[in-house]
Amino acid sequence: MDKRDTVAVLPCPQYERAAVGETVERLLGLLPRDGRLGPHSRVTVKPNLLMKRAPNATTTTHPEVVCAVICWLKQQGVRHITIADSPGGPYTKQALMAIYRASGMERVAAETGAVLNLDLGSREIKSAGSGLVGSFTVIEPLCPREKDSGCDYIVDICKLKTHCMTTLSGAVKNMFGSIPGLLKPRMHYRYPQVEDFAGMLVDLCQTVTPHLVVVDAIETMEGDGPSSGDKRQLGLLLAGASPFAVDVALCRLAGFAPEQVPTVRLAAARGLCGDDIEVVGQPQLLCDRQLKLPRSASVDFTGRLPGFLRPVAGKVLTALFAPRPRIDVRRCIGCGKCAESCPPQTIRLVPSSRGRGKEVAVIGRKDCIRCYCCHEMCPVSAISVSKNLLTRH
Ligand code: SF4
Numbered sequence: 001m002d003k004r005d006t007v008a009v010l011p012c013p014q015y016e017r018a019a020v021g022e023t024v025e026r027l028l029g030l031l032p033r034d035g036r037l038g039p040h041s042r043v044t045v046k047p048n049l050l051m052k053r054a055p056n057a058t059t060t061t062h063p064e065v066v067c068a069v070i071c072w073l074k075q076q077g078v079r080h081i082t083i084a085d086s087p088g089g090p091y092t093k094q095a096l097m098a099i100y101r102a103s104g105m106e107r108v109a110a111e112t113g114a115v116l117n118l119d120l121g122s123r124e125i126k127s128a129g130s131g132l133v134g135s136f137t138v139i140e141p142l143c144p145r146e147k148d149s150g151c152d153y154i155v156d157i158c159k160l161k162t163h164c165m166t167t168l169s170g171a172v173k174n175m176f177g178s179i180p181g182l183l184k185p186r187m188h189y190r191y192p193q194v195e196d197f198a199g200m201l202v203d204l205c206q207t208v209t210p211h212l213v214v215v216d217a218i219e220t221m222e223g224d225g226p227s228s229g230d231k232r233q234l235g236l237l238l239a240g241a242s243p244f245a246v247d248v249a250l251c252r253l254a255g256f257a258p259e260q261v262p263t264v265r266l267a268a269a270r271g272l273c274g275d276d277i278e279v280v281g282q283p284q285l286l287c288d289r290q291l292k293l294p295r296s297a298s299v300d301f302t303g304r305l306p307g308f309l310r311p312v313a314g315k316v317l318t319a320l321f322a323p324r325p326r327i328d329v330r331r332c333i334g335c336g337k338c339a340e341s342c343p344p345q346t347i348r349l350v351p352s353s354r355g356r357g358k359e360v361a362v363i364g365r366k367d368c369i370r371c372y373c374c375h376e377m378c379p380v381s382a383i384s385v386s387k388n389l390l391t392r393h
């Protein structure tokens with residue numbers, strides 16, 4: 001077994017600074033020492049900062065976990081640490097600052113001396129994956145180091161959540177935030193079928209590969225994640241050197257078969273992980289917690305089709321069976337975030353019957369590719385994803 005396939009797991013019941021700090025230190029001490037870390041390293045930590053939400057909403061990586069990882073890096077002698085992510089929506093300084101503030105990252109940076117990324121630059125990186133994608137546009141702090149930019153070490157600090165499109169959001173899915181702002185919906189548009197989208201995510205993770213993964217599974221999200229699900233306390237922290245092996249462990253914890261999670265299934269098919277991970281720390285804690293699946297789960301048929309049939313048959317099957325996003329107009333505040341993130345731009349804001357000047361969002365059903373970006377980005381959970389009559393059971 002590759003030493004990268006070791007996953008460490010330890011209990012940590014709550015986000016209390018001393019407890020999280022001590023657990024992260026013990027957790028990372030269980031993994032083989034990484035000689036690449038030192039005073040000359042440029043490290044980028046990549047939390048999940050999906051949207052402007054407070055830490056207790058369970059949508060973003062908790063700041064105490066990020067703080068503990070940065071403190072551990074400093075103990076290893078690292079001096080240059082940047083916190084970076086490209087959240088959903090536009091990639092602007094104003095949007096980043098608002099999210100850093102709401103998610104608690106601004107405070108973490110002030111307390112630890114880490115740098116909050118405000119560099120909006122990006123680079124084109126040749127894909128090191130399967131060939132499905134030729135190259136990726138990647139935000140500068142997650143690009144390979146070049147003098148005073150980029151980094152030579154990436155720490156993926158993900159949040160365990162369920163996900164309407166990819167079933168599970170863990171180490172691999174978190175790296176989608178290396179693509180700048182509104183280029184992300186374009187990837188959804190280019191790869192509308194779940195199987196292809198997951199293949200793109202695995203390619204991306206093979207290209208922008210974290211050297212270390214830490215999972216915030218103290219409070220997780222189950223059901224209609226990644227932003228409208230329910231909070232679920234698991235009281236765990238996990239870590240590993242391989243994002244693919246970590247996701248196998250997260251499947252085990254969530255109670256999902258690896259075949260149910262397309263990124264895990266495809267990574268296994270590419271030989272990037274297997275079921276034989278070595279679990280250290282308190283392995284008995286890595287047991288099936290039966291996280292609630294998203295309501296959209298289990299309706300991807302395209303993965304079972306031969307590649308040449310997918311573009312046409314996948315479209316037909318998606319139109320027939322994939323759940324549709326639905327807007328609850330009573331909840332909608334007309335903010336337009338769904339329209340901004342909709343890859344085929346099929347959402348319009350129209351005048352609301354609730355008063356002059358008020359608007360609500362409306363989905364143009366014909367062009368909807370069922371990517372659920374709108375559901376993911378709605379700040380007030382006004383968009384639900386419900387199965388159609390054929391797939392309801
Ligand atoms: S309406 Fe929602 S699910 Fe449909 S394409 Fe737009 S963002 Fe994706």
Ligand code: SF4
Nearest residue numbers: 332333335336338378
């Ligand atoms: S559905 Fe949600 S994201 Fe879209 S306009 Fe309404 S409140 Fe905003």
